[in-house]
Amino acid sequence: MTPTTRDDCLRRDEKDPLAGFRDEFLLPSGTVYLDGNSLGALPAATPGRVARTVEQEWGERLIASWNEAGWWEKPRTLGAGIAPLVGAAPHEVVVGDGTSANLFKALVAALRLNPERHVVLGERGNFPTDLYITEGVSEIMGAVERRVHADNRAALAGALAAGDVAVLLLSHVDYSTGALRDMAEITRLAHANGTLVVWDLCHSAGALPVELASDRADFAVGCTYKYLNAGPGAPAFLFAAERHHAASRQPLTGWHGHARPFDFSAGYAPAEGASRFLSGSQPVVAAAALEASLELWQRVDLGLLREKSLALTDLFIEATRPAGLRLATPREPERRGSQVSLRHPDGYAMVRALIERGVVGDFRAPDILRFGFAPLYLRYADVFDAAQALVEVVRSGEWRDPRFAVATGVT
Ligand SMILES: Cc1ncc(COP(=O)(O)O)c(C=O)c1O
Ligand SMILES: Nc1ccccc1C(=O)C[C@H](N)C(=O)O
Structure with missing residues (x-):
């Protein structure tokens, strides 16, 4: 009631x-703060955690903290902390870079997994970065961009039925209207038409339960600075379904995504699992704020x-x-x-x-x-x-x- x-x-x-x-x-x-969908509030534990990372891990232990404080593993340990919030297995989520960069990686990987097809289907009215990144990916990949109204089921079904859509990019919750899309049903429809799906979870992670694995999502990205309270510009996350790990090739092939980064070998070899979606060194101080908020979120x-x-x-x-x-x-x-x-x-x-x-x-x-x-x-x-x-x-x-x-x- x-x-x-x-x-x-x-x-x-x-x-x-x-x-x-x-x-x-x-x-x-x-203040009554109704803008946690743009920038989430500050958890009380965060300032202390950030200070500890700066003063003790960085200040006192310096380079040793890459091992001792788990800095090197943060993209994976933080990913494992996000996994239960989005219905994924711990090894299917990594944390790093921003949402826009992760959208770029996921879209290119999805296009490469579906090489017979050349259309990226997006939604009219999606958050602009999703539209802009799709434009950029299409240009680089020689793909064609199309857009539909995501909340018009007939239009979406019609666009998928064309049979040439490699990947569909949708926001799970629309940033403007707040409309929630049926992830299970849309993913099923896309798969039935031979299309992979990338879900943008910016407005759903921490806002409602998300079930990426049982809804059979292929890829997903999301930010952590809204409902997950990790602070302005906090690192984003990327989900890749386990079934795609071995075959996925993302474009930003930096050394953190390498199978053996400390071999310092001349050629690139992708790491196992979602780690192959990593690129370069990450902002460890910002990661400390995410760690503090995720500890709180594990109890929700x-x-x-x-x-x-x-x-x-x-x-x-x-x-x-x-x-x-x-x-x-x-x-x-x-x-x-x-x-x-x-x-x-x-x-x-x-x-x-x-x-x-x-x-x-x-x-x-x-x-x-x-x-x-x-x-x-x-x-x-x-x-x-x-x-x-x-x-x-x-x-x-x-x-x-x-x-x-x-x-x-x-x-
Ligand atoms: C749906 C959606 N995607 C992406 C972003 C942001 O991308 P980035 O974190 O790269 O700024 C936002 C908000 O800024 C958003 O609402
Ligand atoms: N990161 C920001 C920085 C400055 C101002 C807004 C944002 C947002 O996140 C906007 C949000 N994505 C939105 O749905 O409006």
Whole structure:
């Protein structure tokens, strides 16, 4: 049942089995933070962990830490920490580079695994880096790029039925509308048409349970700085299904992906497993922040997380109805990520006015007011208050103040 009054919300907070996690984050007071889908909050354990890596591992043990502190193995040990959060085996996930670089590697590898075909199918309206990387990959590989509306099942089925699609790249949760795609069904459809699938998990890892192995995904990439709380620009991850390990060839063949990097031999030989997707040395200090947040994430019951996420998004959808903004996010819970998007042509000014009231969301062109719900540190009462604030901002017209009108810098 969706709580309808603030008192209901306070009672829900008292009974919330995830409530204790809020104390494990450092949150600014007086703010309701609904932007964890762009940059997740800081876990309380992170500053100490980063300091230990800098002061002890680097400062005192210097080069010895590559072995002693496990620096060399971090792409694999951190990958193993992400694996249970995305339904993968530990050796199927590696951590390193950024999402965009990993998209490049996964798309090229998938094209090479399907050499008779030359089409990369993407989705209209995907996050721009996915579109841009697809363009770049297509140019280098001599492939042809096509785009469909991912939420139009007939169009997707039709594009796959053409029989020439080597690889399909989709976001599991759309960054703009928050629509959640059926990974199992779409992957089955793609495979039935001879197409491999790369899933972008940026808006689903840490937002809901993901089942890469049982849904038969081929490849996946994702960032760790949103729902996984690893900090700005934190290293990304790449999943390669075990069945593709032996035959996969990715293009950025650096020495960390070599079978025997310390042979210093002249020729490249790919490592076993997902390690062949690694390239070069990684930012170890940034990896320490990811390690701290993953320790917290190992204790999270993803079923409870999903339950609370749907309850929070439901609450926000219902409580913001009086604002009269059009809902862009699917109303059905099974088609919704952990986000609510509302449409209005003046959404930018409305979001700015709301931020001034201490409720942080963001705006995505052309007309999306976007709110992300991180169940580990949001309370029902916070969401109730945020919804009330939005209704007041819209009804009062305070967003019309000229200082909210001009877009500046990063949004
Ligand atoms: C779906 C999606 N893919 C990729 C990215 C980002 O790529 P990168 O981490 O390389 O900046 C984002 C957000 O920035 C995103 O929302
Ligand atoms: N990495 C960033 C740096 C600066 C500003 C935004 C981002 C984002 O991650 C945007 C996000 N992918 C989004 O879905 O809007």
